[in-house]
Amino acid sequence: MTICFGFAQNTNSENSKDPSYNEMENTIEIKDSSFVIAADPKEVYTGLFKDGEPYEGYFKSEDDEIFWVELYQQGKKIQQYSFDILKLLKKMESEDFIGNERFVLDQNGEYRDEKAFNGYFISQVGNGFLTKTYKDGKTTKIVGDMFAMHYYNRYTAELRGKDIFFSYTEAPDSALRIFSKNAKTYIEILVNNKVVGDNHFSYDAILQMQPDFVLKAFKINGQIIGVSTSKDIDFDSHQSMFMLFQRFAVSSQLNSFKYDEPSDILDNLLEILFEEDTDEFDDAKIIAFLTSDEKGAIENGIIWEEENGDQGIYKIYKDGKVIKEGMSTLNDFQNLKYEDLFEFE
Template sequence: MVFGQNENSSTSTEKNIESGSTYKKYKNGKLDSIIVTMAAVNYGNALLFSKSNDEIRITNVADKNSVITIVLKNKKQIRTLFYKQQPAVIVENIDFDIENLPKSSVISSLISDNMVFSNTYISNDKIFGDDFPDKTFKLFHGLRVRPDLDNLDAIFENIGDFFSEEDALLKIFYGRYAEKFAPQVLAFLKTDASGKIKDGIFMDFKNKNINEKNNYNIYKNGKIIKSGAENLSKFQNIYMEYREKADLNQ
């Protein structure tokens, strides 16, 4: 549905999606703001998206303490979840080079829609205390933005496209359904102060056919403790088993 145009060349559209509606406002032909209303009570009531010259800002009306921002640094996306004005989680897109990794970092490499992308992950979740913002946290991690986009207008349009999909809210908030659309893992690594791998798991994704095997290594205390070869699907099980054991040993 498209609403009327006024003297400021402003138009609005509405699209009904599963469990909600998406409203988009355009100014001079450019997407200016997005509102996603949510019918299911346990989701909250509305998500607000706005864009300035240097950031995209996302808020959940039901969560007054949290704000999500997306900014660009050297044409790479940085997504931050602020809680009470403090950065709680920061995800920064990077170019992955196994021989030149960021120092003292947690690094992930993922694949989604045949696109490989990597990021560093910084978390200070202790600041949440007993007031964990579950829905905003799910939005932060579940919002799908193409990682190759390097300007805010294109990123904002991509967010608008995502929330025009019939099942957009389900992909974020509905656990088992959302899991089906989560990116698949190629690497999860922790580096030391010199940028060397300290702990983690890494698949050398040279064979781009996801049904064919690729070599992988598991690291502990700077050494490879296990190597093997599997296809991408079976590697996900190996990764999950690794993470479960790592969490138990913390």
């Protein structure tokens, strides 16, 4: 995939020159001056292929506008050098951006036994790029830069203690917190640092609403997930984070993890976002859509509560009173035209 930023690359690159071939040793030497490594500045970087494989020196991942460089010694990867994609995008928008300067690779990653051990490592995943930060061989942070036509967004998943916090640039006031409790994986959604929903809702939580709140709850694969937000929060402005919360909450891959080590989940979190094609949320069944008054009592809305097997009782509220109730299966409950009975504020 080529990401077109619309600026010229450095014209001093020697990639276009014919590589130097040594037939006796079966080696090919390449040269590149399109980038400069901040920790190891050179005018020209050379790399030696032996028997068709990288053997010694510097090797660019591909001749593209987003790339990284691997340093090899005697056929083994020693270092990876890269740059921060978002930093580059911001630089491009600045008035002093020239456009034909060499790429500066100021992120370093150290390999141990050819495995990522310390520092930054970038790779391409789907329509984006992942930059993982390692400390002593364990992942501590993942940054995902996603691209589409006229679209860019950055996702960040970071380990804080034993909890994982997930955020992205389009929704700076909201975040997800992923943690372990009673051998289960919990996911909470936070808006302005306040918990407004999680993936282990209960009917008690539904019936004990906070004052002036809006609540939505669903049943998916036997578990209840819900979102409860203050009426003064603009739900639409956080809609994309709520959708991500729902996707993570129903992910069979995420819920199957054993939380022995938080990095086990962190290592796979953004791969789920980038690669997992799930239709699990299509099976979600709404069980509550309610608003509360200034005292926390149910004001308007509808709720279904299981009674016996797949049968349950539903109630429709308006202005604090039950205006309709009856028995229904959860499937039939989905077809009730309750929106026509009242208007949510």
